[in-house]
Each structure stands twice: as structure tokens, then as C-alpha cells.
Amino acid sequence: MPLLNKKKFLSFVVFSNLIVFFILELSSYFILRIFYTPDILAGEEGEYDLRLDINPFMEFDKDIGYHIRRDPFTKKTKAYPVTLESGNEVPGIISYDSKEGIVRSNRGDILINKWGFRGPYVEKEKPSHIYRIITLGGSTTAGKYENEVTYPRLLERMLNSQSDGRKYYQVLNFGVWGYNSCDLKTVYKKEVLGFNPDMILIMSGWNDIGKLGQNGIKSIEDYCKNNYSVLSNSNLYRLLGFWVKTPWQVKQRSQWSIENFRGNSIFYLQNMREIIFNAKKRNILVGMVDLPALYEKKRPNEIIKKLYQFMNTSIEHMDYRLKAGLKMNELIRQIPVEFKNAFHVHHSISFGSEYKSLYFWDEIHSSGAGNRLLAFNIMEKISHINSKKKN
Numbered sequence: 001m002p003l004l005n006k007k008k009f010l011s012f013v014v015f016s017n018l019i020v021f022f023i024l025e026l027s028s029y030f031i032l033r034i035f036y037t038p039d040i041l042a043g044e045e046g047e048y049d050l051r052l053d054i055n056p057f058m059e060f061d062k063d064i065g066y067h068i069r070r071d072p073f074t075k076k077t078k079a080y081p082v083t084l085e086s087g088n089e090v091p092g093i094i095s096y097d098s099k100e101g102i103v104r105s106n107r108g109d110i111l112i113n114k115w116g117f118r119g120p121y122v123e124k125e126k127p128s129h130i131y132r133i134i135t136l137g138g139s140t141t142a143g144k145y146e147n148e149v150t151y152p153r154l155l156e157r158m159l160n161s162q163s164d165g166r167k168y169y170q171v172l173n174f175g176v177w178g179y180n181s182c183d184l185k186t187v188y189k190k191e192v193l194g195f196n197p198d199m200i201l202i203m204s205g206w207n208d209i210g211k212l213g214q215n216g217i218k219s220i221e222d223y224c225k226n227n228y229s230v231l232s233n234s235n236l237y238r239l240l241g242f243w244v245k246t247p248w249q250v251k252q253r254s255q256w257s258i259e260n261f262r263g264n265s266i267f268y269l270q271n272m273r274e275i276i277f278n279a280k281k282r283n284i285l286v287g288m289v290d291l292p293a294l295y296e297k298k299r300p301n302e303i304i305k306k307l308y309q310f311m312n313t314s315i316e317h318m319d320y321r322l323k324a325g326l327k328m329n330e331l332i333r334q335i336p337v338e339f340k341n342a343f344h345v346h347h348s349i350s351f352g353s354e355y356k357s358l359y360f361w362d363e364i365h366s367s368g369a370g371n372r373l374l375a376f377n378i379m380e381k382i383s384h385i386n387s388k389k390k391n
Contacts, residue, residue: 108145
């Protein structure tokens with residue numbers, strides 16, 4: 001074949017492949033747009049593609065995977081559909097100053113701010129009369145849809161009700177649904193320190209329990225592995241990711257075991273120790289809070305499974321969660337003993353108490369009433385620490 005024909009043939013192959021790739025990319029984009037975004041906005045079920053950057057509440061973050069949207073009121077995003085009984089739709093995103101506002105849905109309205117965490121806007125620079133507490137955790141910290149009955153908001157009001165008028169408390173809710181100890185470590189380094197907290201409260205563990213139960217984890221790098229890849233900029237790559245990862249997740253869940261949990265627990269401890277050790281150098285107090293749980297130590301799972309919160313939960317799942325949760329609380333109690341700047345918070349809606357069904361939405365997420373108990377127990381602990389300082 002003459003050299004000129006070879007060049008033409010290669011050019012044709014390259015051009016044809018580019019056309020095929022472009023068609024696949026465009027098709028993947030529309031599939032993601034149709035099947036992996038609107039459905040989640042309407043029903044909050046399944047998975048959605050944050051890289052399309054149209055979700056009003058969450059955005060992609062290459063270090064953590066996802067983050068509550070920063071500057072949510074200055075970007076054009078798709079609003080959750082909120083329809084009145086009359087059939088009229090109302091605005092799904094409401095803000096008057098672009099610093100804080102509400103993202104609405106049919107399930108409830110969530111107040112977020114420009115910094116990308118839940119709650120009202122605050123200036124990063126801390127006023128001299130403010131004692132700032134930052135709460136870290138997953139969904140048990142972030143809370144449900146009731147903005148004023150998350151435990152951080154309740155704790156702030158309880159603490160300020162005891163204020164002497166010279167010092168006031170500010171409790172910031174950095175909890176994000178699904179975050180584990182690896183994510184908390186990243187958020188602490190990248191964001192929390194910028195707010196100059198006096199105290200950090202960590203209630204975290206439920207999102208680690210599944211991962212700790214897996215086998216094949218050899219190092220902290222394995223445990224905190226970030227799945228971000230430059231390939232994820234491709235619509236086709238992300239679409240294939242949705243289609244092929246579900247069997248792997250099912251396989252991992254089937255391998256959960258307490259033996260794996262015991263061996264892997266060093267990685268949870270390492271993440272928490274790293275946060276507390278760094279906080280010690282900055283004179284920041286750290287409170288480790290027991291996990292909230294509808295599970296009980298005294299009554300067997302066969303009995304509490306009759307509660308509606310466990311309606312769709314298997315006994316096998318419950319048994320692992322109970323055993324792993326108890327082990328996690330042991331770790332949570334162990335860590336503060338190692339550091340002078342750390343303390344442990346026991347509360348009345350963890351595994352040791354009974355008959356708590358009125359205080360929980362499901363097996364681990366406390367209701368507004370449960371959050372009041374939790375906030376009250378934490379307030380008592382903080383008051384005790386403050387009284388010891390005065391003496």
C-alpha cells in the first residue's frame with residue numbers, strides 16, 4: 001500500500017473512532033441525564049450522576065466523592081419538584097442573600113449555606129465572644145429534614161440557654177449523609193480548621209461498620225481509597241460504572257464478618273487518632289460520642305425485629321450490625337483515654353438503653369425526640385467539663 005494511502009487509511013480510522021466515541025459519549029450523557037438525575041430528584045431512590053452538576057443539593061468532590069453544594073444559590077441547578085395540592089408548583093430553591101437558603105423537596109426543606117454545610121450562614125472568622133463547636137459525622141449527625149431538631153441545632157440552643165451573657169455557643173453541623181471516618185479526616189483538614197473551632201464533636205461509625213467487615217483490606221490506603229479517576233470525566237465511563245458495580249457491592253456485603261471488623265478496626269482508630277492528635281496541637285477539644293442505636297444489648301434481635309423500623313431488615317443483617325455496633329462503641333470509648341484533649345460522651349439512646357422505638361425513625365437515625373435526649377446528654381458533658389475548668 002502506498003504511503004499516501006496508508007496515511008489516508010489511518011486518518012479514516014482515527015476519525016471514525018472519534019465519531020463513534022463522540023456518539024457513545026453523547027448517548028451516555030442523555031442516558032445519565034434521563035435515568036440518573038430526574039428520578040432521584042423526584043423520589044430520592046437509586047443513584048444519580050453528580051458530574052452532570054445539576055443536583056441542587058449535592059455536588060461532585062474529587063477528594064470525597066460528593067459534598068453538600070457550595071455556593072448553592074449562585075449556580076443554575078435543577079430544583080426538586082414541589083407541587084401544592086392545587087397542582088401549582090412552588091420554587092424549589094429559596095435564598096434572599098446567596099449566603100444561606102432552603103433547598104425544598106416534597107419530603108421537607110433543608111437549610112444550607114454557601115460554605116457547603118447544613119445550617120445558617122456564619123462568618124469564618126470567629127468573634128471573640130463565641131465558643132465554636134463543630135460536629136462531624138454521617139447521617140446521624142446531619143439529621144433528617146427538620147432543620148431545628150437536628151442534634152447540633154438543639155445543642156446550640158440548650159448551651160446558650162445557660163449562657164452568662166458574656167460567652168455564646170455556636171454549633172456548626174458538618175455532618176454529611178454517608179460520610180465515614182476517612183471522609184471526616186479529609187473534611188477536618190480541608191474545611192473544619194478554617195473555622196477555628198474550640199471543640200469538635202465526632203459521632204461516627206455506622207458508615208465504617210460495613211467497610212470494616214470486608215476482607216482484603218491491607219492498609220489505610222486500601223481502607224481510604226479514593227475511586228476518583230480522570231476517566232470519570234467521561235460520560236461513558238461513569239455510565240459503565242453504574243452498570244457494573246452493583247454485583248461487586250453485593251459480593252462485599254455478603255462477606256461482612258466480625259472477624260474482619262476486628263482486624264480492620266485499626267484503620268478507623270488511625271483516622272480518629274490523626275484528627276485528635278492534630279487537634280491537640282491546636283488546643284482543640286475533641287468529644288467522641290457513642291453511636292445512636294435502636295438495637296439493644298438485653299433484648300434479642302428476634303424480639304426487636306417486630307418493631308416497624310426493622311420491617312425490611314434481615315436477622316443476619318441485624319446480628320452483624322448489633323455486634324459491630326457494640327465493638328465500635330468500645331473503640332469510641334478507647335480513643336479518648338489516649339489523649340488529654342479528648343473526652344467520651346455516653347448518651348441514653350445507644351445500645352445500653354431499652355424501649356426506644358419512639359426516639360428513632362429507623363434502626364440508627366434518631367427522631368427529633370431522640371435528638372433532644374442526645375443533645376441534652378452532650379450538653380451535660382460539656383457543662384461538666386466547663387465546671388472542672390473553673391475549679
